[in-house]
Amino acid sequence: MADPRFRADLYDGTAEWYDAYRPPYPPELIDDLVARIGADGTGRLLDIACGTGQVPFAVRGCFAEIWAADQEPGMIAVAAGKAADDAARFRFITGTAEELEAPSGVFDLVTIGNAFHRLRRDVVAANVRRWLRPGGYLALLWGGSPWNGGAPWQQTLQVVMHRWQHRSGADERIPAGYDEARRAHPDHDILAAAGFAIIATFQATVSRAWTADEIAGYLRSTSVLSSAALGHEADDFDADLRNALRSCQRDELYLQDLTFSCELARVPLLGLQRGPIVARSCTSAEGRNDLLHQQVARVLSAGHGST
Numbered sequence: 001m002a003d004p005r006f007r008a009d010l011y012d013g014t015a016e017w018y019d020a021y022r023p024p025y026p027p028e029l030i031d032d033l034v035a036r037i038g039a040d041g042t043g044r045l046l047d048i049a050c051g052t053g054q055v056p057f058a059v060r061g062c063f064a065e066i067w068a069a070d071q072e073p074g075m076i077a078v079a080a081g082k083a084a085d086d087a088a089r090f091r092f093i094t095g096t097a098e099e100l101e102a103p104s105g106v107f108d109l110v111t112i113g114n115a116f117h118r119l120r121r122d123v124v125a126a127n128v129r130r131w132l133r134p135g136g137y138l139a140l141l142w143g144g145s146p147w148n149g150g151a152p153w154q155q156t157l158q159v160v161m162h163r164w165q166h167r168s169g170a171d172e173r174i175p176a177g178y179d180e181a182r183r184a185h186p187d188h189d190i191l192a193a194a195g196f197a198i199i200a201t202f203q204a205t206v207s208r209a210w211t212a213d214e215i216a217g218y219l220r221s222t223s224v225l226s227s228a229a230l231g232h233e234a235d236d237f238d239a240d241l242r243n244a245l246r247s248c249q250r251d252e253l254y255l256q257d258l259t260f261s262c263e264l265a266r267v268p269l270l271g272l273q274r275g276p277i278v279a280r281s282c283t284s285a286e287g288r289n290d291l292l293h294q295q296v297a298r299v300l301s302a303g304h305g306s307t
């Protein structure tokens with residue numbers, strides 16, 4: 001079963017919201033990733049579905065050359081603007097991950113932040129394997145959404161979001177067959193079939209105190225509750241959201257332990273491995289034990305919403 005395609009314009013008009021309101025990946029997670037792959041400032045990074053550059057700007061000092069691609073022109077415009085003072089390092093490309101043209105065997109790391117689930121995963125995994133040098137790495141980063149958790153304000157938030165997604169017709173922004181395809185073919189199976197070894201899954205949790213403005217701004221950065229998705233009802237949605245949040249607690253700040261994670265896969269070094277690799281459950285020396293893997297899997301399934 002092939003992954004269904006999402007509409008290409010789902011993030012139209014979200015770039016400014018995205019850049020202002022998405023929390024950054026925690027430095028601990030980024031440092032962990034950089035240490036594991038041994039990035040020393042000389043290599044080449046490709047970030048796919050880059051948004052406004054959440055991943056590449058976090059690691060900019062660790063790579064001599066950074067390519068960043070996204071199909072949404074607004075995202076690329078904001079990201080390129082932020083790189084204006086470092087233009088020699090960055091190359092921005094507007095285009096889909098599936099059709100991207102990049103040279104074979106030249107990248108040390110390919111990153112995909114909060115986006116692998118939106119792609120034709122088998123096509124992109126095969127492309128990435130080709131673009132990486134032998135021994136190169138693919139990192140899937142995940143996490144950072146305010147609604148992940150069971151606090152009363154988060155339960156309220158989930159209810160409001162579902163109500164408005166349904167009311168505005170945004171449910172249709174998630175293509176039919178999406179859940180079935182991901183269940184039938186988990187990410188690790190897709191990566192293994194493309195010839196990757198899954199070598200580690202790690203995470204970092206940060207404490208976050210959201211204001212209502214920040215939660216409202218975050219939701220506008222999503223594909224399902226963007227200004228375009230809400231249309232002329234955007235102001236009504238904002239008012240409803242703020243009333244609902246106020247109704248569940250008097251404090252101004254909405255507290256959350258926010259978990260981000262990274263799944264690290266590697267292309268085998270030349271001569272060591274041919275063909276598909278059977279996925280392992282993170283019991284390698286670099287990996288984690290099964291318990292942690294299960295915990296992360298739960299976090300991931302909660303966090304991989306189609307936002």
Ligand SMILES: C[S@@+](CC[C@H](N)C(=O)[O-])C[C@H]1O[C@@H](n2cnc3c(N)ncnc32)[C@H](O)[C@@H]1O
Pocket residue numbers: 006011022048049050051052053054055069070071072075095096097098112113114115118119120307
């Ligand atoms: C949730 S955002 C992630 C942005 C950023 N990578 C991050 O870590 O926050 C998803 C991004 O994927 C992009 N995207 C979705 N499908 C894509 C595709 N097929 N090819 C390229 N970009 C895509 C969207 O335009 C959007 O910028």
